[in-house]
Amino acid sequence: MQLRQFVLEGLGHISALVADDAAGVAAVVDPRRDVDLYLDEAKARGLRVSHVVETHLHNDYVSGARELAALSGAAHVHSAGAELRHAHQAVRDEESFDVGSLRFRVLETPGHTPEHVSYSVADRSRADEPQLLFTGGSLLVGAVGRTDLLGGDYAQPYARLMHASLHDRLLRHEDSVTVLPTHGGGSLCSKDIATTPWSTVGFERRHDSLLAIEEVEAFVRALLAEQPAFPRYFARMRPINQAGPAPLGGVPRPQPLSVQQVRTLHTGEGLVIDARRPEDHAAGHIPGSLSIPAGSSFGTWLGWVVPHDRPLVLLLGSVDDWDRQVRQALRIGHENVSGYLDGGLEAWRASGGPVEVGATISVSDLAKRLEREPHLVVIDVRQASEYEAGHVPGALHLHAGDLPDRLAELPRDRPIVTMCASGYRSSVAAGLLRQAGFGDVSAVRGGLPDWRAAGYPVATGEPAPA
């Protein structure tokens, strides 16, 4: 048996290829939307992908299962409860199927979603006893999948189902079984997920604090407490995955756009996404563009603050950034990336396009301004749990992802400073405010870690009610 996991840092997504190498066949579990890497991996190892296997209808990304199954001729295995509206092999509790010597067994484990299944895998060339457990969004490493993504009404009943799925199904396995979840560190499908992408039943039994709570209602409270906010694009993913995502047919090649083309798009439905570094965006940017710096969180932030149906133009620090950012856009269902501004901001400037300047400030500048400017508004744009663990005294809490809906609450006649844990989310937030016409907006470089390191006072506790 051969196993390889593929970790997407930004999404906290873990997919896997597992193979009976002697028979030359493989299964891919919970593939991301851009499926080329699975086909490359299979080819490099001389394997045929015979099964594409999914644990649940994903809320956090567009599935690549349908396309991978089509490209490889594999069966697309999914829970019958998912009621997929495209060709697939529907499986039910206790059913099994073979990938060479590997016997997959279906375990209904609802909770994270109602149709959720896990799969145990036994390599029958060694023993009938399972060695692997693909747990999807149920048992995670150091965590348990959240049960509130389909709406608050479902959160508690699904959490009760999760308790049963864990104790009556998953934890019945031997301590030695390797646990391979789909949601890993960085995923918003739960809180406090460890970055280690695998574990074992025994280790989690002893060290995942949620598993130690035997009483159902106490477990429900602990699971649902302090879950992070999640992006608005989540709401679209389940119906897309159920209906059947459109095949990508490969990741689009870099598409250069002239200044004139960008200007036309930008004055119409289009939106310029400034994927350069926060300091470059602050030093000069196209008015009305949004700062979402390139990096592993690009897709999540795009999905958080940009409507999926707007045509996008990327302003890139380097055309080398194209592939990675476009993949991230596609993974969350943003299909409409028109291209990138050829020649970058310099071409825009040279053709007489307007350039706006923002500001970033250091933590010492912030400290001085707080003394001098009593009207200064500091907005902490991190997750609530981060704010509660420590923030600049007097800072408001308003998660960057909620900004587009809550602009009306903010004063337009006062200077605003945005703050996060580095300078990434504060740049996104500052860009959103500037785009909405706020005049005096600055983002803090280095965020709370720099503030702490410089010895300035830190407050803790929940934000005051708005």
Next chain:
Amino acid sequence: MQLRQFVLEGLGHISALVADDAAGVAAVVDPRRDVDLYLDEAKARGLRVSHVVETHLHNDYVSGARELAALSGAAHVHSAGAELRHAHQAVRDEESFDVGSLRFRVLETPGHTPEHVSYSVADRSRADEPQLLFTGGSLLVGAVGRTDLLGGDYAQPYARLMHASLHDRLLRHEDSVTVLPTHGGGSLCSKDIATTPWSTVGFERRHDSLLAIEEVEAFVRALLAEQPAFPRYFARMRPINQAGPAPLGGVPRPQPLSVQQVRTLHTGEGLVIDARRPEDHAAGHIPGSLSIPAGSSFGTWLGWVVPHDRPLVLLLGSVDDWDRQVRQALRIGHENVSGYLDGGLEAWRASGGPVEVGATISVSDLAKRLEREPHLVVIDVRQASEYEAGHVPGALHLHAGDLPDRLAELPRDRPIVTMCASGYRSSVAAGLLRQAGFGDVSAVRGGLPDWRAAGYPVATGEPAPA
């Protein structure tokens, strides 16, 4: 914690990079000689290699630990009992060292070699309880490391040490601990090793039949029975690794040699290794060249039948084969690959060089010849265990690796047919015989599997004494 294993199929060698990604530091365990892939992996993940860790003085390959430590500025950790004669961090039983949050603990586990140690690894960012066990050549997947590589006199006492290492040290760990050995499927460091490169303590406890034998002398007998023959180059590896392998400074680029240069080398100390497919070698080859077809077993067969100090010229099917075969040569200490014949056999032929023709035959040809030619000698050149499980009735057993030493036992006045399980080893063996002046030598295409599939009779059992 992040973990990646690197599997070398031919050698059955498994190395690993394990990292505390939050701290950005990594350890590499038991690196192969060509270390570029570890540096590439660390760079791609933004990690600094702080420790290069070895479990024992390897018998089957030249270690890359010294060079990797030098290139990365890492500590080279090795058992104090190894008495390395170059700079290193010597560790003893129960000592520990940290790679970021990862605590490595040293466990003396002699048996495979006397200085052998294992390492448990706990990720203290989650718990003090170990999650990993790097077992080197002690506990393998479905097997246990052999104890006879340092000579038959040591085999039994070392096997007794191994029994204690397994039961008193390794199996004391929780069932949930992941087992990561250095010797995997295809390695000649034991028998019947599974191709799955990892396992868990609990699964092996229940399914590795050698672990079920509690009585020491019964374990010794079972461990030492039917171990495969191993290549003669093994004897050189331990002293080289103890003294400190010379740094490679990278894998040599393809070095084309003219026909004239090859002729000069070939009539002197040099040897032409024909790395083309067996059928191409049979159809026409340079007299005196040896057939060792390119592929994952190239290095093992080079180490088995070619003295390490002869300058080698490669005859390649494609210059693309250069890198992979040269790496394999270097891994087993063949430093002296002069280059490849530029233009291949065509250039040789065009310049008037002599070309010899061999023969391959099908299993049906073999069956007919066996009826017609009572003097035909069939030599089965596989491992003894493969021969015993099934062979052509009347075939001699003589492992291809032993041929160079046992040519005197073979009749020079009778036609000889060599046979293996595919056509690889039989081509190596036929080449050795032709090089030694045997006139009528043919290799069987498809070997015993084709013979069986065609329905011809198969004998089982031990070979008759020579």
